Amino acid sequence: MSCKVIKVGVVGAGTVGSGTIETLIKRADILKKRCGVRIELAAVAELDAAKAIAAGASKDIIVDDYKKVTENPEIDIVAELIGGTGLAGAIVESALSNGKAVVTANKALLSEKGRPLFALAREKKVPLAFEAAVGGGIPCMLSIREGLNCNSYQSLLGILNGTCNYILTQMTQKGVAYETCLKEAQELGFAEADPTTDVGGFDTGHKLALLSALAFDSWVDFDKMHIEGIDKVDLDDVKFAEKLGYTIKLLAVARPDGDGLFLSVHPALLPNSHTLAGIHGSLNAVSLFGDIVQESVLVGRGAGKFPTASAVIADITQVARMLAFSPEMPSWTPEPEPVYKLLPMSDYTSRYYLRFVVEDETGVLAKITGALGDNNVSIASVNQGENPIGKNAAIMVITHKAKEGDIQKALSAIGGMSFTRQAPVLLRIEE
Amino acid sequence: MSCKVIKVGVVGAGTVGSGTIETLIKRADILKKRCGVRIELAAVAELDAAKAIAAGASKDIIVDDYKKVTENPEIDIVAELIGGTGLAGAIVESALSNGKAVVTANKALLSEKGRPLFALAREKKVPLAFEAAVGGGIPCMLSIREGLNCNSYQSLLGILNGTCNYILTQMTQKGVAYETCLKEAQELGFAEADPTTDVGGFDTGHKLALLSALAFDSWVDFDKMHIEGIDKVDLDDVKFAEKLGYTIKLLAVARPDGDGLFLSVHPALLPNSHTLAGIHGSLNAVSLFGDIVQESVLVGRGAGKFPTASAVIADITQVARMLAFSPEMPSWTPEPEPVYKLLPMSDYTSRYYLRFVVEDETGVLAKITGALGDNNVSIASVNQGENPIGKNAAIMVITHKAKEGDIQKALSAIGGMSFTRQAPVLLRIEE
Numbered sequence: 001m002s003c004k005v006i007k008v009g010v011v012g013a014g015t016v017g018s019g020t021i022e023t024l025i026k027r028a029d030i031l032k033k034r035c036g037v038r039i040e041l042a043a044v045a046e047l048d049a050a051k052a053i054a055a056g057a058s059k060d061i062i063v064d065d066y067k068k069v070t071e072n073p074e075i076d077i078v079a080e081l082i083g084g085t086g087l088a089g090a091i092v093e094s095a096l097s098n099g100k101a102v103v104t105a106n107k108a109l110l111s112e113k114g115r116p117l118f119a120l121a122r123e124k125k126v127p128l129a130f131e132a133a134v135g136g137g138i139p140c141m142l143s144i145r146e147g148l149n150c151n152s153y154q155s156l157l158g159i160l161n162g163t164c165n166y167i168l169t170q171m172t173q174k175g176v177a178y179e180t181c182l183k184e185a186q187e188l189g190f191a192e193a194d195p196t197t198d199v200g201g202f203d204t205g206h207k208l209a210l211l212s213a214l215a216f217d218s219w220v221d222f223d224k225m226h227i228e229g230i231d232k233v234d235l236d237d238v239k240f241a242e243k244l245g246y247t248i249k250l251l252a253v254a255r256p257d258g259d260g261l262f263l264s265v266h267p268a269l270l271p272n273s274h275t276l277a278g279i280h281g282s283l284n285a286v287s288l289f290g291d292i293v294q295e296s297v298l299v300g301r302g303a304g305k306f307p308t309a310s311a312v313i314a315d316i317t318q319v320a321r322m323l324a325f326s327p328e329m330p331s332w333t334p335e336p337e338p339v340y341k342l343l344p345m346s347d348y349t350s351r352y353y354l355r356f357v358v359e360d361e362t363g364v365l366a367k368i369t370g371a372l373g374d375n376n377v378s379i380a381s382v383n384q385g386e387n388p389i390g391k392n393a394a395i396m397v398i399t400h401k402a403k404e405g406d407i408q409k410a411l412s413a414i415g416g417m418s419f420t421r422q423a424p425v426l427l428r429i430e431e
Numbered sequence: 432m433s434c435k436v437i438k439v440g441v442v443g444a445g446t447v448g449s450g451t452i453e454t455l456i457k458r459a460d461i462l463k464k465r466c467g468v469r470i471e472l473a474a475v476a477e478l479d480a481a482k483a484i485a486a487g488a489s490k491d492i493i494v495d496d497y498k499k500v501t502e503n504p505e506i507d508i509v510a511e512l513i514g515g516t517g518l519a520g521a522i523v524e525s526a527l528s529n530g531k532a533v534v535t536a537n538k539a540l541l542s543e544k545g546r547p548l549f550a551l552a553r554e555k556k557v558p559l560a561f562e563a564a565v566g567g568g569i570p571c572m573l574s575i576r577e578g579l580n581c582n583s584y585q586s587l588l589g590i591l592n593g594t595c596n597y598i599l600t601q602m603t604q605k606g607v608a609y610e611t612c613l614k615e616a617q618e619l620g621f622a623e624a625d626p627t628t629d630v631g632g633f634d635t636g637h638k639l640a641l642l643s644a645l646a647f648d649s650w651v652d653f654d655k656m657h658i659e660g661i662d663k664v665d666l667d668d669v670k671f672a673e674k675l676g677y678t679i680k681l682l683a684v685a686r687p688d689g690d691g692l693f694l695s696v697h698p699a700l701l702p703n704s705h706t707l708a709g710i711h712g713s714l715n716a717v718s719l720f721g722d723i724v725q726e727s728v729l730v731g732r733g734a735g736k737f738p739t740a741s742a743v744i745a746d747i748t749q750v751a752r753m754l755a756f757s758p759e760m761p762s763w764t765p766e767p768e769p770v771y772k773l774l775p776m777s778d779y780t781s782r783y784y785l786r787f788v789v790e791d792e793t794g795v796l797a798k799i800t801g802a803l804g805d806n807n808v809s810i811a812s813v814n815q816g817e818n819p820i821g822k823n824a825a826i827m828v829i830t831h832k833a834k835e836g837d838i839q840k841a842l843s844a845i846g847g848m849s850f851t852r853q854a855p856v857l858l859r860i861e862e
Contacts, residue, residue, distance in 0.1 A: 023723055027581045033648075034580050036761040131578070137724035139570075139578025147562070147570025149465050150458045150744040217464075275730060278709045283726070292454055293568035293741035295714070297730040299706060310724035313581040326757030330467040 003032060006320035007042035009069035011091050012082035016105050016132070017046070018055035019309030020079060025056045027313070035317045037324045045069045070094035076323055077316055080104040089113055096120045096128065101323060103315040105132035105308055108197075111209035111222040118219075118333040127322060127331035129315035134207040135160060137307030138300040139314065140286045144214045145332055151290030153215050157430060158252035160207040162282035162302045163191045163198040164230045168238070168248055168267075169280045177235045190282060201229035201250065201265040208252035212263055215288065216254060218338035226264040226345045233267050237355060237425060240385070240396050241269050246353075247277040251430060255348075261340035262348055269353050269429045346405035351380065351429040353398055354407070356414060357422040360393040364419050368395060371417075375410040377402045392421045398429070434463060437751035438473035440500035442522050443513035447536050447563070448477070449486035450740030451510060456487045458744070466748045468755045476500045501525035507754055508747055511535040520544055527551045527559065532754060534746040536563035536739055539628075542640035542653040549650075549764040558753060558762035560746035565638040566591060568738030569731040570745065571717045575645045576763055582721030584646050588861060589683035591638040593713035593733045594622045594629040595661045599669070599679055599698075600711045608666045621713060632660035632681065632696040639683035643694055646719065647685060649769035657695040657776045664698050667816070668786060668856060671827050672700050675812075677784075678708040682861060692771035693779055700784050700860045777836035782811065782860040784829055785838070787845060788853040791824040795850050799826060802848075806841040808833045823852045829860070 008024065010017055024031075024041045032038045044052045045066040052062045063069065070078055070091060078095035080102060082088050088109050095102050096117065104110065110117065110130055121128035131141040135158070159165050163185060170181040182199065185191035197203050205227045213219045230250050241248050246269035255262045270277040275297045279285040284302025289295055301307035322329050358364045365382070372379060378400040385394030399407070411424045439455065441448055455462075455472045463469045475483045476497045483493045494500065501509055501522060509526035511533060513519050519540050526533045527548065535541065541548065541561055552559035562572040566589070590596050594616060601612040613630065616622035628634050636658045644650045661681050672679050677700035686693045701708040706728045710716040715733030720726055732738035753760050789795045796813070803810060809831040816825030830838070842855045 023581050027723075030583075031581060034576075137579075137721075137727060139574045139727075142573060142578045143570045145465075146749055147573045147745050148568070148741060149748055150454050150462060150741055152461075273711075275709070278706070280704075290568075290741065292458075292737045292744075294732045294735075294738055295730070296568060296570075296732075297728075299726070299728040299730070301725045301727075304725075306723045307725055310579060310581055310721065313723075314578050317580055318577055321760060322757075325760035326753075329752060329756035 003036070003038045004324040005038045005040055006076045006323055007040050007074055008077045008079060008316055009043035009045065009072065009075040010041065010079045010081060011045040011066045011069055012080070013044055013046040013052040013055055013057070014082065015305045016308045016312065017081035018051060019305035020081060020312045021052065021055040021057050023306065023309050023313055031317055035321050037320045039316060039320050042075060043069045043072060066091045067094060070100065071098055075100060077101045077103060077319055079312060079316060080106060081312065085109045085112055089117070092117055093120065096124055096126060099124055099126060101127045101319045103129045103312055103319060105130070105312055107133040107203070107206035107210060111206040115219065122333045127319045128333065129319055130210060131315045132308050132311035134210050135284045135286055135298070136300065136302040136304060137310045138284060138286060138298045138302070139311070140211065140298050141214060142314065143296070143298060144288070148288065148290050148293055148296060151292045153256070154289045154291060156211060156215050156254040157276060157287045158208065158211060159249055159276055159279050159285045160204045160252050160302060161198050161250060162284060163195065164204070164250040165279065165284070166190050166282045167199070168230060168233065168250060171235055171238050172242065172247060175235065175239065178231065178233055199229045199231050201227045204250060204252050204265045208254065208263060208265060211252070211286065212254040212261070213334045214332065216256065216261055216340050217335045218261060218340040219334035220263055220338065220342050224342055226266070228266040230267050234425065236385070236394065237427060241353065244398070245272050246270060246429070247272055248427070249276060253430065256340055257343060259340060260343035262343050262345065264345060264348070266428060269427055271431065346408065348404040349401055351399055351401055352407055353396070353427040353429055354411070355425040356395045356420065357392050358395060359419040359421060360391060361419060365395065367417060368414055371413045372397070372399070372410045375406045377406050377410050434467070434469045435755040436469045436471055437507045437754055438471050438505055439508045439510060439747055440474035440476065440503065440506040441472065441510045441512060442476040442497050442500055443511070444475055444477040444483040444486055444488070445513065446736045447739045447743065448512035449482060450736035451512060451743045452483065452486040452488050454737065454740050454744055462748055466752050468751045470747060470751050473506060474500045474503060497522045498525060501531065502529055506531060508532045508534060508750055510743055510747060511537060512743065516540045516543055523548055524551065527555050527557060530555055530557060532558045532750045534560045534743055534750060536743055538564040538634070538637040538641060542637040546650065553764040558750045559764065560750055561641060562746045563739050563742035565641050566715045566717055566729070567731065567733040567735060568741045569715060569717060569729045569733070570742070571642065571729050572645060573745065574727070574729060575719070579719065579721050579724055579727060582723045584687070585720045585722060587642060587646050587685040588707060588718045589639065589642060590680055590707055590710050590716045591635045591683050591733060592629050592681060593715060594626065595635070595681040596710065596715070597621050597713045598630070599661060599664070599681060602666055602669050603673065603678060606666065606670065609662065609664055630660045630662050632658045635681060635683050635696045639685065639694060639696060642683070642717070643685040643692070644765045645763065647687065647692055647771050648766045649692060649771040650765035651694055651769065651773050655773055657697070659697040661698050665856065667825065668858060671816070672784065675829070676703050677701060677860070678703055679858070680707060684861065687771055688774060690771060691774035693774050693776070695776060695779070697859060700858055702862065777839065779835040780832055782830055782832055783838055784827070784858040784860055785842070786856040787826045787851065788823050789826060790850040790852060791822065792850060796826065798848060799845055802844045803828070803830070803841045806837045808837050808841050
């Protein structure tokens, strides 16, 4: 039986690239059977040829210049797997310009410099697919694009960075401080020597930008999003949250409100009954609440050689089927005009966890609760910490639903009071 | 801008049918934008026209005979949403015979009588899609077919029946016996007056047959599968499992072993750290362990008007895109020759939980442990129940990994001993 052939060029044989090469070769027959197209690994661009050979690529398809892939008239799909936002951008642009479909795992590139690349893909009428850029092996892009496509989302919550989730899980389960957990994660290879991109929340932000572009038909520039990392999460807060029945997770949050949309990355308290509260270690998860489907949660490995390769190959096969059978079929690019406008976090509404470190003197509690009340913040519970810090006392407050602008005003007032010994801590409670 | 139009005929305006009709109308513009095709609700076959009208169908498209949909040359896609295995089979057959694509939520029909229907779809080269038949709104079929398509699965575990999961959750969280929980579920509308299909495990079996056909490229006739329900689950076992750190769930299990495949529906003990142990109430979940992607878990509503409609519409839009842009693209039908052969449960290997109700006399424990040892079953822990049943004692045993045939031989021997007062209980432990 004759079978259409689609030729793939892989650029980069690093971790994800070599996982992709190895799996494409190993699963060629099964993929052909399952998708009705023969997917041929026709070129690998990699300066260190030994890496590509170790992954199983035959010598004669290895080239040392990406242009020999992106400008090669034989190649149908280019998989950009080198990462970063410099050369990778040139590779994707060159491939699209030459009318090739592109598959990439590069969240930084797409979220920071995606607009012109998607515009080019739209102009050239070729797919630019990026399942592997968010949630590693989790088929979240496919689910939003196709599986749940009749839904409007009431919320999207994601645990999207395995390093942060690993560190927070260690802090929670072992009761060890952030710095120690980070160091251990670095020694185990779960965190980079410079961990800023992960622990600062930026990687999560890159992924949130892409997820929300799909789920809310609204492209938001990455640099306009609210981003907090886990580097300020104190072990005291983890322990106190635990006592109250909450788990602290670094969340990507997208929440529409009227014609506006909140997009934020922040550490938050989740009730232990929440599905995401049970996602431990380096696992990732995406929780979507659609108005038709209700709750939908997808869980899996967020990174790693093969889990990411699994998603790259899912994109390659879907694009290959399109190229082979329906080159006319439109593929996703962001709406030129966003459906929702980005809302400032001062308008955000949730319950809040607040912690104040204060001098242990009479009347402090009255002043704190007074300042909260003056700013329309209603208190659900107050707890004076069992572990005073030095001569100081810690006061933990859980509020009822409040507007973040009001919370900020109250914190500013309390922060300026003479008994305050540390900047007040604010963590949102997501339900 | 001109846009291709695909015409859909819905057969049945019951719960899922009316949810589908309502959502297709409400989301027509968004679906057009997202999938590039205008999906037109062109006919509804329903004897009780008032139901279709209540869902928003205009009077002039309502017909009283399914053939006016399945034989209508204007209709491209037929959505069979009446359920059952009788008339529904004739509807699907008529639609396929007339060259129409079919979308259905009917797990009983496909798992019990699917072979000739899929053969007909293959012959007529039209899609027969069934995302809504398994896991309600959870995009599990799409994930297996496309998102994870380079994987070979090392296991598939599913919580696929909301009624059973609701009852087991109530038993666990409230400590109430099965019969009471079932009655309450019936009063709340979570269980049918005749609950056999659900609590007997048959509905879960229907879904397992379809899931495994996709995941393992192996169609197994439903009536050959091992099926146990929750009707024999004793509150004592739920409580004892809890003490040991396990939760009892009704699981669909598919586990390959060499060129064979175990397919079974049974209540099992899951360690509380297992993602599926935290899936409570009427939620459903599918856990796939792929050799490339590793763990992948999908969680959501397994039934209900709108969650199921969400999946029906995902299928309709995917099929509509195929019909509009790529009628040549092959769609999934089961392999004529299964890749795996079905294995007997006597070859199944796992750890086991066993409970013996015995006369409280000396030497009993030695005889029980002796019989297990004689049959190559190694014991991990033994516990004499704190709550003796009448004058009798309960002995709970957790085994190391053992072969089920050996366990059965030991239970048969122990069951025949003079001190045994009830048939021994066997529950598998899934990790």
